[in-house]
Amino acid sequence: MSDFLSAYSIQNWLESCPQGYLDGTEFGHLPGEGEPELLLENDILREDAIATTVQMVVGERCALAASSGLINAAPDEGSRRYLATQTLDEARHVEIFTHRLYDLGVRKDQLEDVIRRYANPNLVRFAEVLLEKVDRKDFVSGVVGQNVVLEGMAFSVFEMMHALSSELNPKFGRTLAGTIADERRHVGFGENRIGSLLKQYPEKKPEIERMQKEMSYWMLATFADSFRHNQTQAEMERLGQERPHSDYQGVDLGVLSPEQMEDVLADTVLKEFKTRLGRIGVEYQTPARP
Amino acid sequence: MAVTSAGVATPVDVHDLDYDRFLEEVHSFEFWFEAVSGYLSGLAWGHRPDLVEPARTAEERDRLVTVLCNYCVGETAALEGASGLVAIAPNRLAKVFLATQVVDEGRHLEVFHHRLRDLGVEDPESEVERRASRSLVLFRRRLLELVAGKDWEAAIFAQNVILESLEFAVFHSHAAGADPITADVLQGVIRDERRHIGFGENELGRRLATAPHIRARLGQTKKELDHLVLDSLEETSRLIGLPRDEQDRLGRLYLGSVERLGFA
Numbered sequence: 197m198s199d200f201l202s203a204y205s206i207q208n209w210l211e212s213c214p215q216g217y218l219d220g221t222e223f224g225h226l227p228g229e230g231e232p233e234l235l236l237e238n239d240i241l242r243e244d245a246i247a248t249t250v251q252m253v254v255g256e257r258c259a260l261a262a263s264s265g266l267i268n269a270a271p272d273e274g275s276r277r278y279l280a281t282q283t284l285d286e287a288r289h290v291e292i293f294t295h296r297l298y299d300l301g302v303r304k305d306q307l308e309d310v311i312r313r314y315a316n317p318n319l320v321r322f323a324e325v326l327l328e329k330v331d332r333k334d335f336v337s338g339v340v341g342q343n344v345v346l347e348g349m350a351f352s353v354f355e356m357m358h359a360l361s362s363e364l365n366p367k368f369g370r371t372l373a374g375t376i377a378d379e380r381r382h383v384g385f386g387e388n389r390i391g392s393l394l395k396q397y398p399e400k401k402p403e404i405e406r407m408q409k410e411m412s413y414w415m416l417a418t419f420a421d422s423f424r425h426n427q428t429q430a431e432m433e434r435l436g437q438e439r440p441h442s443d444y445q446g447v448d449l450g451v452l453s454p455e456q457m458e459d460v461l462a463d464t465v466l467k468e469f470k471t472r473l474g475r476i477g478v479e480y481q482t483p484a485r486p
Numbered sequence: 487m488a489v490t491s492a493g494v495a496t497p498v499d500v501h502d503l504d505y506d507r508f509l510e511e512v513h514s515f516e517f518w519f520e521a522v523s524g525y526l527s528g529l530a531w532g533h534r535p536d537l538v539e540p541a542r543t544a545e546e547r548d549r550l551v552t553v554l555c556n557y558c559v560g561e562t563a564a565l566e567g568a569s570g571l572v573a574i575a576p577n578r579l580a581k582v583f584l585a586t587q588v589v590d591e592g593r594h595l596e597v598f599h600h601r602l603r604d605l606g607v608e609d610p611e612s613e614v615e616r617r618a619s620r621s622l623v624l625f626r627r628r629l630l631e632l633v634a635g636k637d638w639e640a641a642i643f644a645q646n647v648i649l650e651s652l653e654f655a656v657f658h659s660h661a662a663g664a665d666p667i668t669a670d671v672l673q674g675v676i677r678d679e680r681r682h683i684g685f686g687e688n689e690l691g692r693r694l695a696t697a698p699h700i701r702a703r704l705g706q707t708k709k710e711l712d713h714l715v716l717d718s719l720e721e722t723s724r725l726i727g728l729p730r731d732e733q734d735r736l737g738r739l740y741l742g743s744v745e746r747l748g749f750a
Contacts, residue, residue: 205596206589206592206593206596207530207531207596209589210522210526210593214519214522214523215523215526215527218519222516223516260572260581260585261572261573264569264570264572264573264584264585264588265569265570265572265573267565267566267569267570267588268566268569268570268630272611273562273595273599273611276562276565276566276592276595277565277592277593277595277596279569279592280565280569280588280589280591280592280593281589281592283569283572283585283588283589284515284518284585284586284588284589286585287515287572287581287582287585287586288515288585290578290581290582291514291515291516291582292515294578304506304510
């Protein structure tokens with residue numbers, strides 16, 4: 197275990213993250229990069245971008261609360277130190293997505309009201325399920341909820357958003373790329389550390405399986421709301437803007453309807469859950485479809 | 487940096503900013519990132535990689551191991567305290583600042599563990615447990631009780647004023663006479679501590695100005711923790727071989743930092 201944890205040391209984190217892929221960036225993007233004019237000048241596109249970014253802030257605030265809360269429940273020093281790096285990664289994500297809201301025209305004194313107004317209640321329920329485990333200092337369930345379910349979801353969502361936006365919005369694309377690199381590390385820790393702990397505490401499995409099923413349901417409900425109420429695609433068509441033909445999981449996102457995109461994303465995330473949970477010896481539970 | 491209307495970035499003294507913008511600046515990941523990039527670049531495990539371990543007697547090594555083990559106890563308390571404080575922080579900026587502090591404390595724990603391994607300690611975790619000073623262990627327990635009780639002001643006072651001031655004073659004094667590797671490690675830690683103390687003083691200073699009734703509660707916390715702090719200060723000073731007058735100076739330095747907040 198100590199060999200595996202040495203790959204997650206703060207020294208490694210400093211070299212690969214702040215002194216590596218974040219070097220030369222400012223709030224996650226290159227200095228001077230801004231949101232595209234089209235997005236800032238069109239009320240529909242801007243509001244959709246704000247609503248999407250609010251979900252990212254909500255998710256990252258949950259991740260910040262969970263990773264910091266799990267430090268005091270961790271059974272060993274190496275895990276604590278790793279979680280210290282994850283805590284700062286999540287705080288950075290909260291900061292860069294909050295800054296995106298400012299870049300999209302949200303005033304600082306409006307921030308909390310805007311978050312309250314747009315936060316998807318299903319995503320809030322998703323977060324509550326996880327934070328309940330963290331509050332009870334249940335390290336094993338907390339890490340599965342945080343580093344496998346939440347991070348696994350964020351990883352796939354951010355990859356899809358990256359594919360959708362990097363051509364039209366390089367600033368946001370770069371912000372997402374740095375975040376994806378962080379999430380990859382977080383998911384890796386969850387799988388590696390929890391596998392051995394579950395061998396020690398096999399009685400935890402049924403509770404973890406219930407949590408995964410419940411979190412997956414709230415996640416799917418969030419996806420359903422987000423895709424079905426999103427007006428960006430219709431507005432882009434109205435403006436005669438061609439959609440980028442970017443590839444995600446082998447499909448061309450430029451030709452899919454919002455409902456088809458929702459299906460691709462949901463299937464991708466659930467397939468990932470199944471694979472990752474299988475690796476740590478937890479049986480994937482199929483959630484109800486909202 | 488600030489961006490002018492022409493879109494040009496210009497360096498800004500943070501003290502020239504209005505208060506809200508000052509907080510937005512100094513409690514950010516970006517500020518932390520800029521700060522640590524300056525003094526951690528090129529270091530491995532907190533020190534320049536080309537430094538050579540000096541010769542020392544078995545007794546000197548043993549004393550240094552005990553001191554480093556107790557630094558680990560303090561840093562573990564700080565890591566647990568700071569991570570618990572993220573959850574009860576009253577706003578986003580305080581949460582982000584504390585997240586930077588969490589990784590700083592995690593780094594300190596890591597570099598001290600690494601230093602113990604350099605000195606031939608095979609299992610630093612059990613060695614730390616074996617050599618931990620009783621006063622520091624009690625301090626840690628009390629700090630975590632304040633955090634668990636969600637007492638924001640008292641917990642920040644115990645963590646970012648009392649504990650950080652104690653560490654700052656001891657590390658500063660130790661670095662002056664330490665071997666080059668330990669001195670390098672301590673210098674990096676001291677620079678982080680300065681930021682943490684600044685946050686604590688700023689946060690509490692503002693609260694005390696608007697809610698003076700908090701003062702009595704913090705005075706009680708200080709009274710409770712003072713003897714633990716001064717005991718561990720004396721113990722560590724003895725182990726690092728400080729003369730008596732330097733020990734007294736450290737005690738005064740610690741008391742001075744809490745006096746700045748109006749606690750004599």
